[in-house]
Amino acid sequence: MAGKGLKFRVILVEPFYEGNVGSVCRAMKNFGFDDLVLVKPCEMKDFAKAMASHAQDLLARARIVDTFEEAIEGADYLVATTGKPGARTSRHIRMPYFNPKELRQMLEDKSGTVALIFGREDVGLVNEYVERCDMVVYIPTSVEYPIMNLSHAATVILYELSGFEGGNIALADGKSLERLYSEFRELLVKINHPEHKRDKTLMMLRRVLGRAMLNNREFYTMIGIIRDVELKIERMEKEEVTEEESS
Amino acid sequence: MAGKGLKFRVILVEPFYEGNVGSVCRAMKNFGFDDLVLVKPCEMKDFAKAMASHAQDLLARARIVDTFEEAIEGADYLVATTGKPGARTSRHIRMPYFNPKELRQMLEDKSGTVALIFGREDVGLVNEYVERCDMVVYIPTSVEYPIMNLSHAATVILYELSGFEGGNIALADGKSLERLYSEFRELLVKINHPEHKRDKTLMMLRRVLGRAMLNNREFYTMIGIIRDVELKIERMEKEEVTEEESS
Numbered sequence A, B: 001m002a003g004k005g006l007k008f009r010v011i012l013v014e015p016f017y018e019g020n021v022g023s024v025c026r027a028m029k030n031f032g033f034d035d036l037v038l039v040k041p042c043e044m045k046d047f048a049k050a051m052a053s054h055a056q057d058l059l060a061r062a063r064i065v066d067t068f069e070e071a072i073e074g075a076d077y078l079v080a081t082t083g084k085p086g087a088r089t090s091r092h093i094r095m096p097y098f099n100p101k102e103l104r105q106m107l108e109d110k111s112g113t114v115a116l117i118f119g120r121e122d123v124g125l126v127n128e129y130v131e132r133c134d135m136v137v138y139i140p141t142s143v144e145y146p147i148m149n150l151s152h153a154a155t156v157i158l159y160e161l162s163g164f165e166g167g168n169i170a171l172a173d174g175k176s177l178e179r180l181y182s183e184f185r186e187l188l189v190k191i192n193h194p195e196h197k198r199d200k201t202l203m204m205l206r207r208v209l210g211r212a213m214l215n216n217r218e219f220y221t222m223i224g225i226i227r228d229v230e231l232k233i234e235r236m237e238k239e240e241v242t243e244e245e246s247s
Helices: A017-030 A046-061 A069-073 A100-107 A150-161 A174-190 A195-212 A218-245 B020-032 B045-062 B068-072 B100-107 B150-161 B172-188 B195-212 B214-247
Strands: A008-014 A036-039 A063-065 A075-083 A110-118 A135-137 B005-012 B036-039 B063-065 B077-081 B109-120 B136-137
Touching: A008 A017, A008 A069, A008 A150, A008 B068, A017 A036, A017 A046, A017 A150, A017 B150, A036 A046, A036 A069, A069 A110, A069 B077, A069 B172, A100 A110, A100 A135, A100 A150, A100 B063, A135 B077, A150 B150, A174 A195, A174 A218, A218 B063, B005 B020, B005 B068, B020 B045, B020 B150, B036 B045, B068 B109, B100 B109, B100 B136, B100 B150, B109 B150, B172 B214
Parallel strands: A008 A036, A008 A110, A036 A063, A075 A110, A075 A135, B005 B036, B005 B109, B036 B063, B077 B109, B077 B136
Antiparallel strands: none
C-alpha cells in the first residue's frame, strides 16, 4: 500500500550475464524507471558498465540481496514474467497469463508498489518464485522461438509501462495478502479440504485474487469473512464436544 | 506494391557492434520476422552468433549490401527510426514523428513491403537517409536518457508489429513514389517556386504524403494531375512565345 500512484521495482533473480544487467539498467533509464534489485547476481565488471552506457548511476545504485524475500520486501503486487506460460487450465501456477498491454490496462486505476520480476537467462523464473507472484505476464512471441533475451523482455515491459502513473485505488499491501492466503490455508484444513488438493486450490485462489487486484477494503472484508467462518466452525466444534460430553 | 498483407524488412545501416546485430536477429525471430538487410556492417564473428542464440539461421541469411539504395530496393514504404525526433514544425525532416503504436494503427489496413530502418549506434540514422523515408518513428523515452540500445529499439518496434498481417489496401510502390517526388520537383521549378525553398517544400510534401500512406490509385491520380498542370503550363508558355513572335 502506498500513496497515490504507482511505483515500479525491477527485480532480476540470479542474472548471470553482466551485459544483461547493464542493458536492463539502460532500458530502465530510457523509460524512466530507477528501482532495481538484484538477487544473487553474477559479478559485475566493465561489460555491465559498458552496456549500461549512460545508466551507470542506476547500476551503481542497484540493491543486491541474497533472497527473493528480501527483494520483494515492501512490494504490494508481484508480477512474474515468463517465456514459458501455462498450457493447461488445470495447472494454476502459470495460468492464466496476461500480456504487457493487459497488465497496463489492469493497473490503470491502481496505486502501490509493483515488482516486475525476471528470472535467470537459462531457466527463467522458476516455479518456487512464480507461485509467490500475484500475476504471470507473458510477452506474445513466435512459437518457433519464444525465449527472449532478458534485457529485451524487460525493454518490452518497461516500454509498455513507461510514463504510466496509475490511479487512486490502493492495492492491498503484499504482507496483508500473504496473511490472507495463510488464513485460507487454515480454513481449508478446518473444512477438511483433501490434503493433496490444498496446494493446488490455494494456487488457484492466488491466481483468482491476483488478477482481481484486491484493494485494501476488499482485503479487510475478505479476511473478516474467513475469520467469521473459522470462528463459527470453532464454536460449533466446541458445542459438539460439549454435547458429546453431556450425552 | 505486393499481394495481400504486409511484409516487413529490417534494415540496419552501418551497425558497428556485432553483438547488436546478433541481438536484433534474436528479437526478429522472437517476433516472427526474417528479412534482414545490413548496409556496410561491422565484421561479425562469435559474439554476433552468441547474441543471436537460436536465431543464427537468420544471421546467416542476412543480406549484406554496400548502399542504402540496394537495401531499400523493392520496399514500398520506408520507416526511419530515430532517438532524435524533430523539435520544430518548420523543419520537416524529422517532423511529424509517430510512435510505434501509431505506426501499427496506420498500417492496419495496408498491404506491401515496409522497411524498418535503424541507424548506427552512435549517430543514429543520419539526415541523408531520414530524408528518403516516408515516415519517422520515435519510441517515447525519458527526457533524461532518450537514446536506446539498437537492439532494444528494434525489439520494441518488432513487438508492436508482431503477428500483424495488415489489410488489402496496396501501398503505392517505392519507385512510383520517387517518380512522384521528382515530378513535384520539376513542377516547383516550372512555377518558379523560390530555389532556396524547394528542398524544404519537397521535404514537407514527403512528410504529408508519407503519413497519408498513398495507395496506387491515389498515386496515379496525383501524378496525372501534376502532369496535366505541367502540360497546361507548357502549352501556355508556347502560346506566349507564339504571341510574342506574331506581335
